[in-house]
Amino acid sequence: MLSKQILEDISNSSAIRAMFTEGKKLAQSVGEENVYDYSLGNPVTPVPDEFTQALCDIINTEKDTTKLHGYMDNAGYPEVRETLAAYLNERFLVNLSSRNIIMTVGAAGAINVILKTIIDPGDEMAVFAPYFTEYRNYIGNWRGKLVTIDPNYENFQPDFDDMEKKITPKTKAVIINNPVNPTGVIYSEETIKRIADILSKKEREYGHEIYIISDEPYRELVYDGKETVFLTKYYKNTFVTYSFSKSLSLPGERIGYMVVPDEMADFDTMIAGLTIANRICGFINAPSLMQKAVVKCLHAKTDVEFYNRNRIKLYDGLCKLGFECIKSEGTFYMFMKSPEDDEKAFVERAKKHHIMLVNGTTFGCPGYVRLAYCVDPDMIDRSMPAFEALAKEYNL
Numbered sequence: 288m289l290s291k292q293i294l295e296d297i298s299n300s301s302a303i304r305a306m307f308t309e310g311k312k313l314a315q316s317v318g319e320e321n322v323y324d325y326s327l328g329n330p331v332t333p334v335p336d337e338f339t340q341a342l343c344d345i346i347n348t349e350k351d352t353t354k355l356h357g358y359m360d361n362a363g364y365p366e367v368r369e370t371l372a373a374y375l376n377e378r379f380l381v382n383l384s385s386r387n388i389i390m391t392v393g394a395a396g397a398i399n400v401i402l403k404t405i406i407d408p409g410d411e412m413a414v415f416a417p418y419f420t421e422y423r424n425y426i427g428n429w430r431g432k433l434v435t436i437d438p439n440y441e442n443f444q445p446d447f448d449d450m451e452k453k454i455t456p457k458t459k460a461v462i463i464n465n466p467v468n469p470t471g472v473i474y475s476e477e478t479i480k481r482i483a484d485i486l487s488k489k490e491r492e493y494g495h496e497i498y499i500i501s502d503e504p505y506r507e508l509v510y511d512g513k514e515t516v517f518l519t520k521y522y523k524n525t526f527v528t529y530s531f532s533k534s535l536s537l538p539g540e541r542i543g544y545m546v547v548p549d550e551m552a553d554f555d556t557m558i559a560g561l562t563i564a565n566r567i568c569g570f571i572n573a574p575s576l577m578q579k580a581v582v583k584c585l586h587a588k589t590d591v592e593f594y595n596r597n598r599i600k601l602y603d604g605l606c607k608l609g610f611e612c613i614k615s616e617g618t619f620y621m622f623m624k625s626p627e628d629d630e631k632a633f634v635e636r637a638k639k640h641h642i643m644l645v646n647g648t649t650f651g652c653p654g655y656v657r658l659a660y661c662v663d664p665d666m667i668d669r670s671m672p673a674f675e676a677l678a679k680e681y682n683l
Contacts, residue, residue, distance in 0.1 A: 296424060303327060303420065303645050309638075317641060323670035324643040325658035328468065328619060330536040332593050332661075337584035338535055345579050355579075361562045361572050363390025363544070367582045371544060374585045379517035381548075389545050389561055390573035394504045394530035396565075397545040398425050398462070401500055401526050403564040404557070406431045410459040415445045417622070417652035419468045419502070431459070435651045443472045443613060443622070447481055454489045460498035461486065465515050466505045469650050469657035470622040471598075471615020473509065476516050483522040490524075496552050499525040504543070507534040507588050509617040510595050523550035531581050533619075536589045542577035594619045597660040597667060604671050609683025619661040622647070626681035630654050636680065640673040 303326055313322050349355040362368065368385035375383055391397035406412070408430035414422050416435045426433045437449040454461075461482070465474045474482075486497050501518040506529065509515065518525045530543035551557055565572065598615055605612050611624040623644075625633040630653055631646045637656075647655035660667070 292427070296427070303649065309643065313638075313641060313643075320669065322641045322643065323666060323673055325660065325662065325670075326643045326645050328659045328661060330533055330538060330589065330619075330661055331663070332536050332590040334536045335584060335587040335589060337587040338537070338580060341580045341583035342576070344583075345576065356575055359572055359575060361565045362558075363388070363573050364575075364578050367578045368544075370582045371585065375517075375546065379520070381517060381519060383546065383548070386558065387547055387549065389547070389558075389565065390578050391528070391543045391545055391565070392570045392573055393532060393541045393543040394502055394528045395421065395425070396541065396568070396570050396573075397526075397528035397530075397543055398422075398500060398502060399428060400561055400564045400568055400570070401460075401498075401528070401545065402426065402429045402431065403568055404560040405459055405498060407459075409457070411455060411457040413450075413453060413458055413461045414651070415461075415463065415467075417443075417467070417469050417647060417650035417655070418462070419464050420649045420651075422462055432457075434458070436461075438652065443467070443470045444474065444478045445482065447485065450482070450485055454485065454497065456493045458489070458493075458497050460500055462500045462502060463518070464502045465518075466509060466615075466617025468505065468618055469620045469645070469647075469652075470613050471618045471620050472613065473513055473515055473616040479516050479518060479521050483518075486522065486524075496524050501525055501527045503527060504530040504533050505618040508591055508594060508619060510591075510598065511616065513616050515617070519546060519548040519550070523548060524552055531577075534588055535581065535584070537577075537581075540574065540577050542574055542581055544573075594661065597662065597664055600664060600667050601658065601660045604667065605674060608671075608675055608678040609681075610674070610678065619659060621658045621660060622652075622655050623658060625654055625656055626678075626683060628654060630656055637677055640677050642670060642673050642677065 365385050368388035372383040372385055372388050406429040410431050411434045412426045412431045413434045413436055416438050423433050434453050436453050437446040439446045490497050499522050506515050527546040532538035602612055602614050613622045615621050627633050634644050634646045637644050644656040647653050
């Protein structure tokens, strides 16, 4: 008999994956070239040559294969963590060492390890809407309670008045996704400072730590000269989680890391807890070969300009047809306002034109839909007549 929890998880299964699967079935009947699938955020740019070369060099030079593929410290190879710390110090002007880094099975693995370490059943975890839909499942894994903070719909920065109300004595942490999946918005330095100020005040008021978990898998995918800030410089009780899935187009390799600053309360105990949680969660350690490979190409990056061209093409095309879109500043996602209040009905109508979108309710933000523009540019061109027909149905 299945657990009640997994039965609930099945019923709430990802709308993103469901739409992707539905698009594949539709392609079998009408032809792949006639389906315009904007559902899944799967990188399409090539893996950088530096990464492929690094893999080949490591395999060819390491003669002891048991050493190459064997266990290491649960936190990862010390030399990998030291190199990564030096890179982050140079880039963000911080002061990290290997003891501040834990290598993880992607950002998702990192977040689950953190939640395992800090959550007691019933603790509240605050997220800013719209939020990455899997946060709901990750928090549920450890019997936490998800609390949604509303956005400011003018700019999709957080609604700070709502945040003030929803940070309670039960709040254990706040998850920040920057740049944001699904909007593509970047939280500004001003926003980060305001969040830090509110949480610092709440910590003093409630007499216990409130953590920030900064989820940053899209850190390198930013446009128009914009940058993200490194949150440990603004709030001491911050975990930074990162994945190489997007920056190096390696989603299937499941490799990332977390940063825990020295300034964090009870640092030594926290590191011990996180390291043990990495094992308890079943990860044991991050993939050995991937650790050695990514650290050799920290300055490499996938073709961000490819996504930028898609961003501009899609945004301009949709706006010309009368749709209202948020122009993304990062990631490879765009958030579009539904022409009708029930965005799920809009998604169903779009499917009749073979356009696959993801409803905003999935991200805690009804009334909008998400489009993933990590697609072939030709698909964007081919989809515009379908979007035009859809726009006419709404008299846009």
